Amino acid sequence: xxxxxxxxxxxxxxxxxxxxxxxxxxxxxxxxxxxxxxxxxxxxxxxxxxxxxxxxxxxxxxxxxxxxxxxxxxxxxxxxxxxxxxxxxxxxxxxxxxxxxxxxxxxxxxxxxxxxxxxxxxxxxxxxxxxxxxxxxxxxxxxxxxxxxxxxxxxxxxxxxxxxxxxxxxxxxxxxxxxxxxxxxxxxxxxxxxxxxxxxxxxxxxxxxxxxxxxxxxxxxx
Ligand code: SF4
Ligand code: SF4
Numbered sequence: 224x225x226x227x228x229x230x231x232x233x234x235x236x237x238x239x240x241x242x243x244x245x246x247x248x249x250x251x252x253x254x255x256x257x258x259x260x261x262x263x264x265x266x267x268x269x270x271x272x273x274x275x276x277x278x279x280x281x282x283x284x285x286x287x288x289x290x291x292x293x294x295x296x297x298x299x300x301x302x303x304x305x306x307x308x309x310x311x312x313x314x315x316x317x318x319x320x321x322x323x324x325x326x327x328x329x330x331x332x333x334x335x336x337x338x339x340x341x342x343x344x345x346x347x348x349x350x351x352x353x354x355x356x357x358x359x360x361x362x363x364x365x366x367x368x369x370x371x372x373x374x375x376x377x378x379x380x381x382x383x384x385x386x387x388x389x390x391x392x393x394x395x396x397x398x399x400x401x402x403x404x405x406x407x408x409x410x411x412x413x414x415x416x417x418x419x420x421x422x423x424x425x426x427x428x429x430x431x432x433x434x435x436x437x438x439x440x441x442x443x444x445x
Contacts, residue, residue: 287375289376296349296351299348311331330371330372333368
């Protein structure tokens with residue numbers, strides 16, 4: 224018959240006690256729990272006056288490493304290839320110095336697409352793109368979210384935390400024999416620069432030796 228209430232209780236449903244039917248004890252119990260937590264340390268920040276400084280493992284916006292005034296990037300395209308939302312685009316051009324053969328003519332990350340997954344950092348053979356600690360990005364127009372080299376390049380000195388974290392993490396892999404050794408990795412720009420500097424030092428040392436001067440063993444023998 225229309226208007227007849229439907230009984231929805233099941234045979235096993237527990238019946239409320241008198242105090243539970245009043246609801247007030249449960250309300251005061253909840254208020255008491257909230258009051259007991261008020262004296263605890265607060266984890267809320269008065270943002271933006273108070274800033275949160277993330278740990279080194281944090282994945283903020285990806286940035287390009289600038290070393291000695293140039294991007295480390297060699298425009299291999301691996302990061303763009305591995306980026307799941309296709310946020311990275313670039314154009315390479317040739318450079319004619321002895322350090323590397325290609326550099327990005329332009330490099331762009333669409334920050335509206337980026338999902339901060341860190342795949343670009345994982346695949347980069349040069350550690351030229353890393354995840355920074357910047358997390359508060361705001362745009363007033365979609366075009367502002369297209370970050371070019373002017374916004375992406377960050378001096379290496381400001382990324383030391385992340386670069387050291389990557390080295391620690393990559394060296395901490397279970398297979399000890401595969402420890403990352405910079406001296407075995409001279410194809411990268413940064414190691415090649417170190418390598419060239421070491422060569423120059425060695426050459427300077429050799430040039431400083433006087434060919435007429437007897438060797439230490441010869442002096443001992445005398
Ligand atoms: S963090 Fe992920 S989504 Fe963002 S640019 Fe890198 S690969 Fe693409
Ligand atoms: S993977 Fe690294 S070196 Fe290759 S294009 Fe991307 S940032 Fe440049």
